[in-house]
Amino acid sequence: MTTAAPKHTPKMAELSLGQRLAPWMPVLLVPVLVALGALAIPQTSSWLTLTVSGLAMGMMIFIMASGLTLVFGLMDVINFGHGAFVSIGAFVGVSVLLMLGQMTGAPSLGLNLIALMLAVVGAMAATGAVGWAFEKVIVMPVYGHHLKQILVTMGGLIVIEQLIIVLWGPEEIYITRPEALKGAITFAGAALEKYRLVAVVVGLIVFAAMRFVLRRTKIGLIVRAGVQNGEMVEALGYRLRRVFVGVFIAGSALAGLGGVMWGLYQEVITAHMGNDAMILIFIVVIIGGLGSVEGCFIGALLVGLMQNYVAYIEPKAALISNIALMVLILMWRPMGMIPVVKAK
Amino acid sequence: MSEPILKLEGVYTNIAQYHILQGVDLEVPKGAVTMLLGRNGVGKTTTLRTVIGHWRAHKGRVLFDGEDITALPTPLIARAGLGFVPEDMGIFSDLTVEENMVLAAIHGPINSARLDWIFTAFPPLKTFWKSEAGNLSGGQKQMLSIARAMVEERKLYLIDEPTKGLAPAIVSTMARALRELKEQGASILLVEQNFAVARALGDTANVMDDGRMIWSGAMAELSGDATLQERLMGLSLDAHH
Structure with missing residues (x-):
């Protein structure tokens, strides 16, 4: 059947230490920042509390932002309306929790978890459905037009915020966490809030699940390839448009999950909470590298x-600290920490 | 003579304000290698991209295996049995060689006998099976691009300049692999600037100029007629020995 090709013994060039370390540099930034935090904050207990708090916050931002980065990477869509899914998720999830007040108020971990699961499922189902409609009605007509995407998705965000106000009223809603998630545990002299520890675990599970889907399944392979060169993926026979709709729905549902978690974290929800979170979400997506889930994860932890840390050391500087972080990272890597190689 | 596997009837394709194809007629017979020749910028790549659906014909018809595919979405055209090797190779740089190949096998797991054949034709792909495709050399990327099309049997292979910019040793490897594909009875539409390769592989030839097909016939006739080559393309195939 075949004729052997000429003898060919190709070899990869030997990489220097710097070249071998380069892909891991963004990952190393997280422990470096934690170490800098330890240097700047002399009390170990305070540093540990802040570190867990920072990781929890980062995990929640990652959950909210991961869908947005994939949507941008896959179809070059800039969705400024992504925050709407955070708000919807928070309102639907909190409504479910309020309805199940007896379960969340009971001193039973099992009942608390069931109530939380129902709230999360409700929030993700609602935001997934709204995401599907949002993509069909608002995003699809403006494929390939970035300016129109920005304007129309911001318009969609405003409309959804107003709908939330119509449905739930204009007042902010205060909530209390389920009994089992209240309070803190003490570790090495530091008080670690139970809810924050749960948020860290949930964030890690979501990240691991996304990694698994993206790295170990055919659909993940299509998504990763589509982020790089959608035209070629279609030429191989895959209907990228359908994949994109699926990713959009999944990303919206994840934003909904993030909304529930963010609401419980802050213990208050408002119609514009998603819009407020968008600043951090965009910073994370940009410094991570547009389209990169791993970059988004690391970026969220850094943010x-x-x-x-900064809010503890110098509260007035907290607002600008993440902007400064973004500037520094973009000066180091203008395409983000883990840029996705796009086809020309 | 059997029905051609691919037939273009009066195809016009515009890209923005540019009228690139201006009434292209083309027939690609089954089980043969059809060369698409012509100077740079005459519409060869646009013809291939119109067939696969990346560009849309705004007039005329594209018939593949008897079916009108002019308005079909690209994925459905590909699933109808077209393997496409674009001019820029279309490699997924962040994916490994293995992942690139797995992705190209749209009907299920890769057939091991076929993979062995590909490894024999393109040994570097075996060596770098688990490596990121972005780290391959230009020639190795081109091998991967062609291997991706070959990983499953297709009714027609559209291959755009597979030897462009490659070292002579790699060009020989490419030509050998394409000849083996041809010997298996594959139908191939090949855009090629290397006339030695064109002459070695081509059964029929089609020459384009200014968005139109200006000559169609046997490759042997074109390669044996220096005057014709001079008239059609402004050069002689003999110069490319």
Whole structure:
């Protein structure tokens, strides 16, 4: 059947230490920032509390932002309306929790978890459905037109915020966490809020699940390839448009999950909470590298840690600390920490 | 003579304000290698991209295996049995060689006998199977691009300048692999600037100029007629020995 090709013994060039370390540099930034935090904050207990708080905040931002980065990477869509899914998720999830007040108020971990699961499922189902409609009605007509995407998705965000106000009223809603998630545990002299520890675990599970889907499944392969060169993926026979709709729905549902978690974290929800979170979400997506889930994860952890450390050391600087972080990272890597190689 | 596997009837394609194809007629017979020749910028790549659906014909018809595919979405055209190797190779740089190949096998796991054949034709792909495709050399990327099309049997292979910018040794490897594909009875539409390769592989030839097909016939006839080459393309194939 075949004729052997000429003898060919190709070899990869030997990489220097710097070249071998380069891909891991963004990952190393997280422990470096944690170490800097330890140097700047002499009390170990305070540093530990802030570190857990920062990681928890970072995980929640990652959950909210991961869908946005994939949507941008896959179809070059800039969705300024992504924050709407955060708000919807928070309102639907909190409404479910309020309806299940007896379960959340009971001193039973099992009942608390069931109530939380129902709230999360409700929030993700609602935001997934709204995401599907949002993509069909608002995003699809403006493929390939960035300016129109910005304007129309911001318009969509405003409309959804107003709908939330119509449905739930204009007042902010205060909530209390389920009994099992209240309070803190003490570790090495530091008080670590239970809810924040749960948020860290949930964030890690979501990240691991996304990594698994993206790295170990065919659909993940299509998504990763589509982020780089959508035209070629279609030429291989895959209907990228359908994949994109699926990613958009999944990303919206994740934003909904993030909304529930963010609401419980802050213990208050408002119609514009998603819009407020968009600043951090965009910073994370940009410094991570547009389209990169791993970059988004690392970026979110850096933003969460930075915000908490700086707010403790110099509260007035907290607001600008993440902007400064973004500037520094973009000066180092203008395409973000883990840029996705796009086809020309 | 059997029905051609691919037929273009009066195809016009515009890209923005530019009228690139201006009434292209083309027939690609089954089980043969059809060369698409012509100077740079005459519409060869646009013809291939119109067939696969990346550009849309605004007039005329594209028939593939008897079916009108002019308005079909690209994924459905590909699933109808077209393997496409674009001029820029279309490699997914962040994916490994293996992942690139797995992705190209749209009907299920890769057939091991076919993979062995590909490894024999393109040994570097075996060596760098688990490596990121972005780290391959230009020639190795081109091998991967062609291997991706070959990983499953297709009714027609559209291959755009597979030897462009490659070292002579790699060009020989490419030509050998394409000849083996041809010997298996594959139908191939090949855009090629290397006339030695064109002459070695081509059964029929089609010459384009200014968005139109200006000559169609046997490759042997074109390669044996220096005057014709001079008239059609402004050069002689003999110069490319």
